[in-house]
Amino acid sequence: MRRIISVLLENEAGALSRVVGLFAQRNYNIETLTVAPTEDPTLSRLTLTTVGDDRKIEQITKHLNKLIEVIKVVDLSEGEHVERELMLVKVKAVGAQRAEVKRTADIFRAQVVDVTGSAYTVQVTGSSDKLDAFIRAIGELSILEVVRSGVSGLSRGEKVVSL
Template identity: 45%
Template sequence: MKHTLSVLVEDEAGVLTRIAGLFARRGFNIESLAVGSAEQGGISRITMVVNGNDQVIEQITKQLYKLINVIKVQDITDVPCVERELMLIKVNASSTTRSEIVELAQIFRARIVDVADDSLIIEVVGDPGKMVAFVQVLQKFGIREVARTGKIALIRESGVNTEFLRLSEIKV
């Protein structure tokens, strides 16, 4: 099962290397990794997606806490969160397909950020499922390149679980 971990660390050189080394030594793959400044100066938030069962995640959490610069580790997989990713995607766009691609971009609330004679670069922001769906609809035009940031997430203070709301809308 994929787990999303939110890790607060002191913003010092080598912290990310030590965390990545911890995963490598234990043979675990980090599927997604995003790092940036947190709400407090000198602190960074690392959001990572890793594969493993609950026992594996518990062991990883304990190991992370043993690292000197780690302040807090949270498994936010089953907690109501706001999750986002950024993706840039370069797609073939001839004069005959360009308008259809632009329409699809509008449906996904994406933005065209570069136009060339035979291609478009599109920026899309949203949850990971939206990224997958957007790639699927653009597949038929020919995707040249994709760059994704990886997931970032914050816990919803409201406690509202949008996945639950979405599922209840479908049933009605």
Template identity: 50%
Template sequence: MTEMQSHTLSILVENNSGVLTRVAALFARRGYNIDSLAVGETEDPEVSRITIVVNGDDAVIEQVIKQLYKLIEVIKVIDLSKEEYVDRELALIKVAATSETRADILQIVEIFRAKVVDVGSNTMMIEITGGSEKISAIEKLLRPFGIKEMVRTGKVGLLRGPKDVSKEK
């Protein structure tokens, strides 16, 4: 039996309406839960990059990639997990802050190289970018202060090095 593991798929698609729905539906039909999804325009305004994190064994992910290529708008699919790549997430965390706790919160923010992007009378909003582990670690440290609201983006990633994969299929 093969082992289930996390795969980060980078999918270059034509920038048309409905493409994201068709890609997500392919995963849903196969019964796969998408752990993370991010989509945005690339350096070419006619091409978008969808980054999807999904758990599955290698054989299943290979089948999903073959199915993705059957969608006419799909240009290129890369399993970043098989290569050297850089990934990042962004989180905004609104945390309860009093005059007594602000210094402690600021110390945590500084240690994680995060930023305070908003200050209210009884809250502070923190912006942090980094790997999933970094975001989870700061969240854990801020939780005792009282997290009022939080949002995390999905993971985005690119292959390391000069390789330009957008031109190949």
């Protein structure tokens, strides 16, 4: 099962490599990974998606918690949560395709953020599923390049992950 694990950690050199190293070392898989400092510059927030059964996820969270620089670990997928991913897609856009790409982008509430005579760069945000759906809708043949941010998320409601 796909899980979204959110980690609050010290914003220090080497902290990220310990997290990534842990996954490699213990044969866990990272599907997506995103990390940046928080409103408190001494802290980083890292979100990763992985796949595993309950037992594996329990081990992952326990081992993450063991890392000295890790302050908090939550499995967002355990409860109600909001998740977003951002994708930039460079799409072939010549002739009739131009209108078609624009229409598809509108349906997905995506924005065209760069335009040339032969290509559009489209920005899509949403759940990973929505981003996958956009790629299918555009059709792989017309896609020139894709970059995705990886998933970020927060739990719904009052619950927060903080110091």
